Amino acid sequence: MFIEIKTNSSVPIYLQLAHQLIEGIVRGELKPGDSLPSVRAFAADLGMNMHTVNKAYHYLEEKEFIQIVAKSGVFIQPNGIPGATVIEKQQLKEQMRPLLAEGLVLKLSEEEMVKMLHELVQDIKEGKP
């Protein structure tokens, strides 16, 4: 699986990394128990500081999408990722709220935004950028 990072994007690199790994999990390209590159190897491939990769891994570890096992490596959650809890659902909703508000201010209709959502889900599943 290829990861593509835009270095002159406004999205921080660690987030781009984390988002693409999450999309890989969604598509099943990264399966439970699959190993991810070591921080060192990943940073070398990116030509970037190890700190950036560490940050992305910790971000994913906090969400319990991956497991960082000292001295053995980094793995996609071996038991699979459980469905969203009530709290997680609430958090996602909170994160979506300002985006929807921004859309409404820009006079997008509810239908248009629902259509956008469908398209995005499709893109993520097909791995389109």
Added chain:
Amino acid sequence: MIILLFAFILLFTTVLQAFMPKFLKQTEAFGVYVPEQYSTEKTVIRLKSKYTRVVLIAGLVILAGYLLWSLTQNPTEATLALISVGVQFSMLFISIGYYFMMHLRVKKLKEEQKWLSGKSEVRVVDIKFQDKLKLIPKVVFIIPMIVTIGLIIYTFIKYPEMPDMIPTHWGPNGQPDDFSEKTYFSSIAILLLLLVMQGMFLLMSEGMRFSGSKINPANKKTSLAQQLEFRKYTSWFALFISISVTLMMGYLHLQTIHPDISSAWVMLALPITFLVVVLFGVLIYAVKVGQSGSRIKIKEDSPNLEHSITAVDEDRYWKGGILYFNPDDPSILAEKRFGVGWTLNFGRPASWIILLLPLILILTIAFNL
């Protein structure tokens, strides 16, 4: 004989140096990153062929001058050796000097024509790169080192039978011309040198494991496959040289212990065979594999002709297009930009240790003889 040998080496290095642009990636010209769509730009192509022409002509003129001088003037052996080495170095300086002129011209062209404006720079990583990488395992590189350690032990067992003077240098005719008094150190000095060299080949192969892959976003699958092949072949090449050096130096050493296995004919043929074998290996490596595997044909090509994306421009980390200095990148080894093979990331302290430690060890061994 010596003259012919030097002339042959000079010819070989000249041709290799002159045709260097042919062995490199299309996206790098004279150490400058060239986005895919400009790699076939007329000016760039013209500069490359001009470089080839100038270096080739300069090399052939120097070669002719060298042959004329050495064959008509009948120089003494010392003068000949001095001039022969001097000639090789001047050729090296000429090609490097001309490289720099070209480097600056391409750099200027890139700025003037704004090759990167309006493009987004993309870094591509294959997260399974480590698993796909097929390098020769560490153990295989350690075997020749064990052989050397075995030879050291054998030498100590045979120590009383060894001659009082240990040869430490061999002349071009294959006969020893410099000796050291027998001590436990001088009796194994050549083996210690061998051990240092074997260690360097081991480090080289292992270093590739942790060297960042550079995948071209315009040609992901092809450049990934080429990278993997390049590393595999480098690893084989390092092993091949490691074994050749072991055989040559091991024989040199053994015949000091057992003079009866020595033969003038073998001593004469051995270094030349070694040289030819190594040069032949270099040639295959450059012509068949090419830098970053750029000469390996890969099927199943799906080039992305979108001109809005390019690879990340790393020119700022490449001083003069030759020295890689990037403290953020944890890679110790990096693929050279101008040349076939690898260089060190001088932004990492470990690189300096890898560069200086063998040098210090070799000098220490040499000066204690």
